[in-house]
Amino acid sequence: MTVAEIGLGLQSDKRAGDYARLARRAEEHGFDVLSVFGDLMYQPPIFPLLEMAAATEQVRLGAACLNPYSLAPYEIAGQLASLDLASRGRAYLGLARGTWLGAVGIAQPRPLTALEETVEVVYRLLAGDTEGFQGKMFRLARGARLRYPVHRPRPPLLLGAWGPRGAALAGRIADEIKVGGSANPAMVGVIRERVAAGAAQAGREPGEIGIVLGAVTVVDTDGAAARARARSEVAMYLAVVADLDPTAEVPGDLLDRVKVLVDAGQDVAAGRLIPDDLLDLFAFSGTPEQVAAQAQALIDAGAHRVEFGTPHGLTDDRGVDLLGTAVLPLLDRSPRGRPAG
Incomplete structure (x- = not known):
């Protein structure tokens, strides 16, 4: 337990x-x-x-988390290996598809395939596997390997x-x-x-x-000052996460009104629209x-x-x-x- x-x-x-x-x-x-x-x-x-x-x-x-669109899997492996070595085995690998990458012109095709193949590439490299890997999005040529020491072959994975x-x-x-x-x-x-x-x-x-x-x-x-600050912070991403929560009940056009104010740089005003019960969900x-x-x-x-x-x-x-x-x-x-x- x-x-x-x-x-x-x-x-x-x-x-x-x-x-x-x-x-x-x-x-x-x-x-x-x-x-x-x-x-x-x-x-x-x-x-x-x-x-x-x-x-x-x-x-x-x-x-x-890191994402496999703005950072190649072999680079992710290298950063993970560096952190694990520096921390003497305390690193974990965090991966996600990433958000808002369109702002820098990066597309995100086949996100689940990208994530699964990134995990495969990273752990093969850390384990010293030189057999190669041919995926749908990423590959390792036979003999490709890291040219530096690693602390562990498989730090834990968070998705x-x-x-x-x-x-x-x-x-x-x-x-x-x-x-x-x-x-x-x-x-x-x-x-x-x-x-x-x-x-x-x-x-x-x-x-x-x-x-x-x-x-x-x-x-x-x-507490009132803390909740006011939290409202402003949450307003910036509420429109993204509220749609992902199937249990959240969001009043009417609230998300649209919040997004308009955030886009105008009025985060405090946007936050004031968020009711207490919704704030506590996010x-x-x-x-x-x-x-x-x-x-x-x-x-x-x-x-x-x-x-x-x-x-x-x-x-x-x-x-x-x-x-x-x-x-x-x-x-x-x-x-x-x-x-x-």
Whole structure:
């Protein structure tokens, strides 16, 4: 039986040194995993991850997530190998199809094939397999190999996905699936059913695949200020994630109105349109007690890991410290709702 893990997700928009400082604090507070987002037009996550690896001893580290359209599979293998070597075996491989790549002229054909073949290429390279691989989208010539040492042949795999087909793929090949942008306990059951379909095809037990939910987090002793900040943050991606959640009931033309304001650069005004119940499905926000109650609901629903995402608080440092000192101690991480494993 395993206890639920708590992770911290960071945006890669900081200065050198900030990542090490936040990572040390997070590890001291008892976080289990540190993730760096791989969002479009932000710093490549390998830079902050290597800085955090040097500043920590125990937490697992990874990008959540890289995609095989803007970064070739052999490059993904290299970045993963570098992080695993630098962290002495604490890296995980995070992959997703990616979002908003059309803004830089990158098409995303056959996303499930791209993800599955990327996993194949990465693990073949890390294992030193020189037999070659001929896929529908990617290939390795016979004899192609990495020309540097690796720490492990198979760091664990996390796939980012919401939909039935992506979740089924995770059920077949992944160690974890992350539902990014959700704080909704109802999604745990939805994803478990979707994962189970793929797990059955591969002869796996669904409980072998950990379900991770993560979202914008803003915690502060001033709960109203925290929720106001969270509304502005959520407004920027609400139109994307709300359509992915089959359990969410969104009032009328709300998403269209929010998107118009966001496109006009009026994030605060857009956030004011988001009602409390909808905000709580897509963000952790409020006082430490409120945020802890949201996280506990996910744990009780069976989430393997809860990930508190950027911006954490009204400032990074205060948010991380409040999460560590005032939220984590309130959580019961016992495996009541999760499959044994």
